[in-house]
Amino acid sequence: MALSIDIASFTNLKVEDHGDGVWGVTLNRAAKRNALDIATIEELVDFFSVAPRAGVRAVVLAGEGDHFCAGLDLIEHHDEDRSPADFMHVCLRWHEAFNKMEYGGVPIIAALQGAVVGGGLELASSAHVRVMNETTYFALPEGQRGLFTGGGATIRVTDLVGKSRMIDMMLTGRVYQGDEAMDVGLAQYIVEGSSYDAALELARKAAQNLPLSNFAICSAVSHMQNMSAMDAAYAEAVVAGVVNTQPDARARLAAFADKTAARVRRND
Ligand code: 1HE
Numbered sequence: 644m645a646l647s648i649d650i651a652s653f654t655n656l657k658v659e660d661h662g663d664g665v666w667g668v669t670l671n672r673a674a675k676r677n678a679l680d681i682a683t684i685e686e687l688v689d690f691f692s693v694a695p696r697a698g699v700r701a702v703v704l705a706g707e708g709d710h711f712c713a714g715l716d717l718i719e720h721h722d723e724d725r726s727p728a729d730f731m732h733v734c735l736r737w738h739e740a741f742n743k744m745e746y747g748g749v750p751i752i753a754a755l756q757g758a759v760v761g762g763g764l765e766l767a768s769s770a771h772v773r774v775m776n777e778t779t780y781f782a783l784p785e786g787q788r789g790l791f792t793g794g795g796a797t798i799r800v801t802d803l804v805g806k807s808r809m810i811d812m813m814l815t816g817r818v819y820q821g822d823e824a825m826d827v828g829l830a831q832y833i834v835e836g837s838s839y840d841a842a843l844e845l846a847r848k849a850a851q852n853l854p855l856s857n858f859a860i861c862s863a864v865s866h867m868q869n870m871s872a873m874d875a876a877y878a879e880a881v882v883a884g885v886v887n888t889q890p891d892a893r894a895r896l897a898a899f900a901d902k903t904a905a906r907v908r909r910n911d
Pocket residue numbers: 674675676678679710712713714715716717718719734737758760761762763784785788790791792793794
C-alpha cells in the first residue's frame with residue numbers, strides 16, 4: 644500500500660522532496676536551537692511512520708540555523724512540571740520516533756552543525772550515518788542539568804563511543820569536536836563547509852541501491868545487534884535469502900557478469 648507524505652502537515656519540521664526518492668527532514672525551530680518539544684517528536688513519529696511505505700529512498704536529517712539540536716526542550720519540561728509517569732510517556736514517544744528511524748529500513752544521513760547535545764545527540768545517533776563539520780560539537784549535559792538521558796543514549800551513544808566514554812560524557816559534561824569526535828566514533832564523516840551538501844550527496848548515493856537491500860541494511864543490522872550470535876546468524880541467512888534473490892537484482896548481477904558494471908577499486 645503506497646502512502647504519500649503531506650508536506651503541509653508539518654510545522655516544527657521542514658520536509659522537502661529533493662527528487663529521486665531523497666527527502667530532507669529539518670528541525671525548524673532555530674530560534675529555540677531546535678530543542679525537542681513534544682510536538683516535534685510527534686512530527687518525527689508521523690514522518691518516519693509513513694516514509695518506508697511512501698517511496699522514500701533516503702533522508703537527510705538536519706537542523707535549521709547554527710545548531711543541529713539543543714536536546715530536550717527544557718523550558719517546556721520546566722513549565723509542564725511533569726510527574727514521573729508523564730515523563731516516562733514522553734520518553735516512550737521519543738523511543739517511538741527514534742526506533743522508527745533506526746529500524747524503519749530507510750537510510751537516514753544526519754547533517755550536523757553546531758551543538759549536537761543531550762537529546763540532540765540521541766536523535767543524531769538514531770540516524771545511520773552522521774556527517775559533521777568544523778562547527779559541530781557533541782555533549783551530554785544531562786548530569787549538569789539534574790537530568791538523565793531518556794531518548795536512548797544509554798543504548799545508541801554507548802554503541803558509538805563505548806561505555807566508559809559515555810559515562811565520562813555524562814559525569815563531566817565533556818565536549819567532543821573535530822577529529823577527536825571522529826576518532827571516538829560520533830561521526831563517520833567530517834567535512835569543511837556544508838554538512839548538508841555532503842549528507843545529501845551520501846543520501847543520493849544510498850538511494851541508488853535497491854530499496855529492499857537498503858531496508859535490510861537499515862533494519863536487519865540493528866535487529867541483529869539485539870540477538871544472540873546464533874539467532875543473528877540464522878536471521879541473516881533468512882534476510883539474505885529474501886534480499887539476494889530479489890528479481891530487481893538480476894540486472895545488476897547480469898551487468899557484473901557481462902563486465903559493464905563498475906568494479907570496486909581503491910581510492911586514488
Ligand atoms: C532552549 C534550549 C533547550 C536553547 N530547551 N529552549 N540541553 C541542554 O542542556 C542544552 C541547552 N542549550 C544550550 O546550551 C545553548 O542554548 C546552545 C549551546 C544550544 C546554543 O547557545 P546559544 O547562545 O546560541 O543560544 P541561547 O541564547 O542559549 O538560546 C537561544 C534560545 O533558545 C533561548 O530562548 P529565548 O526565547 O530566550 O530566545 C533558549 O532558551 C532556547 N533554548 N536550548 C529549550 N534545550 C529525553 S531526555 C533528554 C535530556 C536532554 O536533552 S538534557 C540536555 C538539554
